[in-house]
Amino acid sequence: MAVNGSKKKKSGQGIPGPTNPMVTPMLTDQYQFTMAYAYWKAGKHQERAVFDLYFRKNPFGGEYTVFAGLEECVRFVANYKLNEEDIDYIKNNLSVSCEDGFLDYLRRIDCSDVEVYAIPEGSVVFPKVPLLRIEGPIAVVQLLETPFVNLINFASLVSTNAARHRFVAGKTKTLLEFGLRRAQGPDGGVGASKYSYIGGFDATSNVAAGMLFGIPLRGTHSHAFVSSFMNLDEIKDKSLRKKDGSSTCKDFVSLVQSWLRKIERSNSLHGNFAETNQSELAAFTSYALAFPHNFLALVDTYDVMRSGIPNFCAVALALSDLGYKAIGIRLDSGDLAYLSCEVRKLFCSIEKEFGLPGFGKMSITASNDLNEETLDALNKQGHEIDAYGIGTYLVTCYAQAALGVVFKLVEINNKPRIKISEAVSKVTIPCKKRIYRLYGKDGYALVDILTGENEPSPKVGERILCRHPFEESKRAYVVPRKVEELLRCYCAGSSDKKEEILPPLKDIRERCIKQLEQMRSDHMRRLNPTPYKVSVSAKLYDFIHFLWLNEAPVGELR
Numbered sequence: 001m002a003v004n005g006s007k008k009k010k011s012g013q014g015i016p017g018p019t020n021p022m023v024t025p026m027l028t029d030q031y032q033f034t035m036a037y038a039y040w041k042a043g044k045h046q047e048r049a050v051f052d053l054y055f056r057k058n059p060f061g062g063e064y065t066v067f068a069g070l071e072e073c074v075r076f077v078a079n080y081k082l083n084e085e086d087i088d089y090i091k092n093n094l095s096v097s098c099e100d101g102f103l104d105y106l107r108r109i110d111c112s113d114v115e116v117y118a119i120p121e122g123s124v125v126f127p128k129v130p131l132l133r134i135e136g137p138i139a140v141v142q143l144l145e146t147p148f149v150n151l152i153n154f155a156s157l158v159s160t161n162a163a164r165h166r167f168v169a170g171k172t173k174t175l176l177e178f179g180l181r182r183a184q185g186p187d188g189g190v191g192a193s194k195y196s197y198i199g200g201f202d203a204t205s206n207v208a209a210g211m212l213f214g215i216p217l218r219g220t221h222s223h224a225f226v227s228s229f230m231n232l233d234e235i236k237d238k239s240l241r242k243k244d245g246s247s248t249c250k251d252f253v254s255l256v257q258s259w260l261r262k263i264e265r266s267n268s269l270h271g272n273f274a275e276t277n278q279s280e281l282a283a284f285t286s287y288a289l290a291f292p293h294n295f296l297a298l299v300d301t302y303d304v305m306r307s308g309i310p311n312f313c314a315v316a317l318a319l320s321d322l323g324y325k326a327i328g329i330r331l332d333s334g335d336l337a338y339l340s341c342e343v344r345k346l347f348c349s350i351e352k353e354f355g356l357p358g359f360g361k362m363s364i365t366a367s368n369d370l371n372e373e374t375l376d377a378l379n380k381q382g383h384e385i386d387a388y389g390i391g392t393y394l395v396t397c398y399a400q401a402a403l404g405v406v407f408k409l410v411e412i413n414n415k416p417r418i419k420i421s422e423a424v425s426k427v428t429i430p431c432k433k434r435i436y437r438l439y440g441k442d443g444y445a446l447v448d449i450l451t452g453e454n455e456p457s458p459k460v461g462e463r464i465l466c467r468h469p470f471e472e473s474k475r476a477y478v479v480p481r482k483v484e485e486l487l488r489c490y491c492a493g494s495s496d497k498k499e500e501i502l503p504p505l506k507d508i509r510e511r512c513i514k515q516l517e518q519m520r521s522d523h524m525r526r527l528n529p530t531p532y533k534v535s536v537s538a539k540l541y542d543f544i545h546f547l548w549l550n551e552a553p554v555g556e557l558r
């Protein structure tokens with residue numbers, strides 16, 4: 001903050017602003033401005049404060065969380081500036097009034113004096129561990145609390161939700177995020193697409209998210225497309241060029257119809273054939289004419305096995321005559337396990353009967369109110385689904401509405417601070433800290449340890465006492481095979497620290513996938529997972545409890 005005319009390096013130059021233009025310094029709670037005023041009035045506003053941002057409990061009954069939202073925080077800090085309209089609003093509309101001198105102060109502030117240290121985005125993280133440590137003039141850092149918590153809360157929640165869906169679905173399945181229509185407003189939708197991708201989804205149907213973040217776009221078609229057709233006569237241009245361009249089939253519709261008749265008589269259907277719905281056949285044929293290279297049909301508008309599947313096969317076989325390979329089908333209702341198995345059997349049988357290599361392997365996509373539980377149930381029953389389209393439960397984080405992210409003062413003017421609570425889980429861990437992840441002999445992460453900033457770092461091969469921050473009896477020695485320091489510098493402020501480069505989204509996603517793969521399976525399982533240990537050094541433990549006793553008044557019994 002270039003307030004005293006002192007010469008300060010401006011960090012973060014060239015970093016674009018937040019993705020959502022609504023993310024401005026005004027996107028904060030009024031009490032941040034009123035506290036900033038009171039700090040200013042007390043002449044305290046420049047005092048150097050350290051805040052930790054962390055959460056207290058993993059979401060969804062799990063024992064891990066995927067950290068996301070960091071890039072948006074860095075973009076926010078790098079471009080922090082109130083404009084005249086903002087100042088004018090503050091002047092006239094806060095529920096309390098502030099002197100003009102404060103407004104001048106607000107006019108001049110930026111975040112060039114703010115240092116942000118963070119765990120890299122996409123990392124697997126645990127309760128109580130600071131995801132970010134923010135240092136700077138207390139009035140300024142205070143103003144960052146609400147936007148930072150806002151930017152990280154939903155991002156981390158939805159990334160974790162996506163990672164959990166990926167975990168149940170399995171590595172080999174394609175996961176498509178279909179939630180935009182059901183998301184909590186436009187930012188909820190765009191954010192959910194971005195952070196589901198980080199958590200391990202493969203693509204989104206959300207075009208804006210594709211454009212903004214380079215997430216692959218995928219999609220099928222809806223029931224409306226199928227039911228909009230009445231009959232095959234609606235198809236005017238019936239011609240389709242062969243894939244190799246050698247000739248053109250003048251009447252693709254007739255080719256489809258002739259295949260439908262063959263299927264009708266085929267052994268594959270075991271004589272189980274009724275009249276298929278002709279409007280559905282018209283819709284599929286039309287779709288194939290529009291996308292002969294990418295034909296995928298939604299087969300449940302009328303009757304999956306009696307109409308959708310035979311119609312789809314007729315079109316796919318006709319395409320195959322012209323050298324095209326159909327992609328597959330989407331099921332959006334009914335018993336997805338049963339239907340997928342029936343469909344697969346039929347595809348395989350047609351492959352055999354008509355000698356069409358690959359037909360049996362066509363892709364089966366399932367959708368319809370899917371969530372972790374339904375994916376798990378499908379796995380238990382056995383199914384033939386290759387891809388899932390997931391919307392509502394994923395993007396709204398239906399199973400848990402918020403991650404309890406908090407932003408707490410841990411030091412001011414180099415003096416550690418603590419917040420005491422009746423609930424031990426709410427007592428803060430004071431001091432400017434460092435965080436290390438210690439790995440064991442089989443390569444798995446064993447424990448995260450928080451130490452004071454100036455303590456020597458844990459060394460590979462050295463025995464370290466790791467203590468539970470609040471429970472005296474819980475402690476263990478660890479001899480790490482690998483030590484990883486977690487907090488890195490993303491905004492150097494006026495220090496001479498080297499700033500991390502913000503990685504592209506796909507690198508963040510890869511980090512997340514890799515870290516989750518390296519987690520011990522007992523931390524990952526859905527039922528009664530083992531908590532991952534978060535500890536403090538012996539020195540920090542002693543200091544926490546010294547400060548706790550120091551700050552807590554001694555009660556008096558009467």
Ligand SMILES: Nc1ncnc2c1ncn2[C@@H]1O[C@H](COP(=O)(O)OP(=O)(O)OP(=O)(O)O)[C@@H](O)[C@H]1O
Nearest residue numbers: 332333334335336337338368369370374377378381
């Ligand atoms: N084999 C299965 N095991 C467990 N859950 C399933 C299975 N197949 C589908 N489901 C789930 O069961 C629910 C079925 O919902 P619902 O009864 O509203 O749909 P439907 O009757 O199949 O479809 P629609 O009403 O759209 O025609 C969905 O949440 C779906 O994901």
Ligand SMILES: O=P(O)(O)OC[C@H]1O[C@H](OP(=O)(O)OP(=O)(O)O)[C@H](O)[C@@H]1O
Nearest residue numbers: 178332367368369370389390391392393
């Ligand atoms: O079920 P979700 O996980 O939210 O996934 C997205 C859903 O959105 C679409 O239909 P929509 O729900 O609009 O209509 P439908 O329920 O009648 O299929 C699609 O067919 C999916 O069913």
Ligand SMILES: O=C(O)c1cccnc1
Nearest residue numbers: 178205218219220221389
């Ligand atoms: O492309 C799809 O199939 C799709 C997209 C959004 C919602 N439901 C389905």
Ligand SMILES: [Mg+2]
Nearest residue numbers: 367368369392
């Ligand atoms: Mg639905």
